[in-house]
Amino acid sequence: MVSEDFRRIVSRITSRARILSVGAESVLLVTKLDNYKIILKFRKMKPYMDPELAKSLAVLRTIKESKIMTIINKNGIPSPRILFSLPNAGLIGMEYIEGHTLKETLEQGLVDPRTAGRVAGEIIGRVHSIGIVHGDPTTSNYIIKNNNFYLIDYGLSEFSDKLEDRAVDIHLFRRAALATHAKYADVLVESFLDGYRATLGDYADKVIERASKLELMGRYVAERRTVWSRQNYS
Amino acid sequence: MVALGIESTAHTFGVGIVSDRKPYILADIRYKYTPSKGGILPREVAQYFSTIAGRAVREALGEAGLGIRDLSLIAVALGPGMGPALRIGATVARALSAAYGLPLIPVNHGIAHIEIARFFAGARDPVILYVSGGTTVIATYSYGRYRIFGETLDIALGNLLDTFAREAGLAPPYIVEGEHVVDLCARGGRFLRDFPYTVKGQDVSYSGLLTKALRSLAKGIDIHDVCYTLREIAFSSAIEVTERCLAHTRKNQVVLTGGVAANSILNDKASRMSKLHHAKFKPIPRRYAGDNGVMIAMAGILAFKSGLNGVKPEDAIINQRWRLDRVDVPWFPRIFGE
Numbered sequence: 001m002v003s004e005d006f007r008r009i010v011s012r013i014t015s016r017a018r019i020l021s022v023g024a025e026s027v028l029l030v031t032k033l034d035n036y037k038i039i040l041k042f043r044k045m046k047p048y049m050d051p052e053l054a055k056s057l058a059v060l061r062t063i064k065e066s067k068i069m070t071i072i073n074k075n076g077i078p079s080p081r082i083l084f085s086l087p088n089a090g091l092i093g094m095e096y097i098e099g100h101t102l103k104e105t106l107e108q109g110l111v112d113p114r115t116a117g118r119v120a121g122e123i124i125g126r127v128h129s130i131g132i133v134h135g136d137p138t139t140s141n142y143i144i145k146n147n148n149f150y151l152i153d154y155g156l157s158e159f160s161d162k163l164e165d166r167a168v169d170i171h172l173f174r175r176a177a178l179a180t181h182a183k184y185a186d187v188l189v190e191s192f193l194d195g196y197r198a199t200l201g202d203y204a205d206k207v208i209e210r211a212s213k214l215e216l217m218g219r220y221v222a223e224r225r226t227v228w229s230r231q232n233y234s
Numbered sequence: 235m236v237a238l239g240i241e242s243t244a245h246t247f248g249v250g251i252v253s254d255r256k257p258y259i260l261a262d263i264r265y266k267y268t269p270s271k272g273g274i275l276p277r278e279v280a281q282y283f284s285t286i287a288g289r290a291v292r293e294a295l296g297e298a299g300l301g302i303r304d305l306s307l308i309a310v311a312l313g314p315g316m317g318p319a320l321r322i323g324a325t326v327a328r329a330l331s332a333a334y335g336l337p338l339i340p341v342n343h344g345i346a347h348i349e350i351a352r353f354f355a356g357a358r359d360p361v362i363l364y365v366s367g368g369t370t371v372i373a374t375y376s377y378g379r380y381r382i383f384g385e386t387l388d389i390a391l392g393n394l395l396d397t398f399a400r401e402a403g404l405a406p407p408y409i410v411e412g413e414h415v416v417d418l419c420a421r422g423g424r425f426l427r428d429f430p431y432t433v434k435g436q437d438v439s440y441s442g443l444l445t446k447a448l449r450s451l452a453k454g455i456d457i458h459d460v461c462y463t464l465r466e467i468a469f470s471s472a473i474e475v476t477e478r479c480l481a482h483t484r485k486n487q488v489v490l491t492g493g494v495a496a497n498s499i500l501n502d503k504a505s506r507m508s509k510l511h512h513a514k515f516k517p518i519p520r521r522y523a524g525d526n527g528v529m530i531a532m533a534g535i536l537a538f539k540s541g542l543n544g545v546k547p548e549d550a551i552i553n554q555r556w557r558l559d560r561v562d563v564p565w566f567p568r569i570f571g572e
Contacts, residue, residue, distance in 0.1 A: 022511065047510065182381070
């Protein structure tokens with residue numbers, strides 16, 4: 001197949017799709033395949049990057065995401081099922097879960113932060129238990145449909161069983177919660193950690209402990225340099 | 235209302251005089267410490283500041299054509315920054331406040347950078363990319379404060395560029411004819427594969443990139459290519475996290491602030507990224523990207539007008555690690571000048 005043919009096939013697949021959302025990573029399109037609605041996740045080359053950097057990020061991220069989704073599906077973690085992947089076009093086809101993001105649902109008060117946090121934490125625990133870290137577990141990346149939670153967007157996920165990388169997921173959820181749901185962030189985060197513990201048991205506390213150290217890695221946190229505290233006063 | 239703002243967190247001792255009415259900026263005096271070689275030593279900066287501080291205040295009043303009795307308040311950056319440098323600004327501010335009975339308003343340096351960017355860009359509720367020698371932060375307002383969405387996990391963007399330039403023998407001086415030496419060197423450079431592009435969720439990391447760049451130089455790889463790749467990856471990853479914040483919060487304005495915000499390539503990337511999301515982006519004047527006293531005075535007026543009466547001189551204590559997400563901003567969504 002010459003690349004012209006390849007482009008034609010890709011454009012056939014995407015031609016009748018409509019845009020669902022434009023994210024930071026990709027454009028999500030919805031199209032129909034035999035009356036079955038599917039999502040086309042299309043990684044556009046970022047126009048603000050060097051073309052070679054943009055292309056290599058798009059291809060590599062598509063390959064990795066496809067692999068990870070396959071394993072997530074195989075382990076029965078609630079997520080969209082992957083249907084196909086065309087890395088050179090930056091394209092992944094997957095099941096469409098027609099629901100609302102956890103972020104919207106929380107903002108509209110349609111879900112109790114305590115329940116939501118717990119389920120979100122349980123799911124991340126299951127992801128970690130199979131050697132994967134999500135990489136971007138914000139409340140925008142959970143979809144709720146018929147009261148079921150689904151974790152989406154494995155675009156930044158990695159294969160890892162390192163404590164440090166798992167701690168990054170916990171840290172990211174906590175900070176996203178503080179940044180976007182400040183009003184009830186405490187409850188949300190607390191129950192997230194409970195859910196995480198429920199899945200991973202005692203090991204969870206090690207991850208959570210490391211996550212609090214990560215928060216201190218940010219610049220200018222007073223606690224980081226307790227030795228200097230005396231100099232804080234002029 | 236007229237405020238005098240004092241900035242002394244890093245290499246610039248700045249005194250700005252600002253009115254809450256047009257033409258807003260009445261005086262803007264800056265003295266920048268430039269080491270003849272190597273990096274900045276806090277003690278040397280403080281030594282230099284102490285010799286020019288009095289002159290800077292006098293010159294600012296002269297430029298504004300005002301006497302000290304015409305001022306309504308003194309604003310001072312109490313952190314974050316280098317302790318010895320901060321102490322000079324704090325001492326001058328405390329003295330002026332005590333001697334003339336003027337309210338003394340403590341200002342967080344990062345908040346001041348955000349407020350001057352909101353002012354110049356006319357951006358009410360933007361996603362903020364704040365990049366300087368010591369800071370790389372992606373922040374946005376939520377529930378009473380600017381919240382940090384992402385940041386560097388190790389070194390700051392400005393520090394990355396400066397350290398590389400110094401180690402590669404390109405600097406000092408770091409800025410030549412308004413451009414960073416890494417930018418000048420990157421001209422005509424090609425993209426090199428296998429340099430680490432590290433974005434972890436909402437955070438960036440630059441230390442691996444710095445190591446890789448220096449090792450490549452040692453191996454004899456073309457310095458123009460190394461500079462181009464280093465800058466391309468560093469800027470792209472910071473802009474990518476800004477993009478994530480924009481997509482996550484669905485806000486529709488973007489601003490750049492901090493010393494590295496004067497960089498035209500970074501502004502170009504921010505502009506292209508904003509267009510993708512139909513967000514408004516307006517670069518701020520180069521002159522006001524870096525540290526200055528004007529932004530401190532602006533933030534001081536915003537705080538004072540929102541009911542903060544100031545602190546006693548003896549309570550104006552510096553804080554080297556004062557995070558901007560620890561500061562309440564009750565004036566939000568007001569922009570300076572409103």
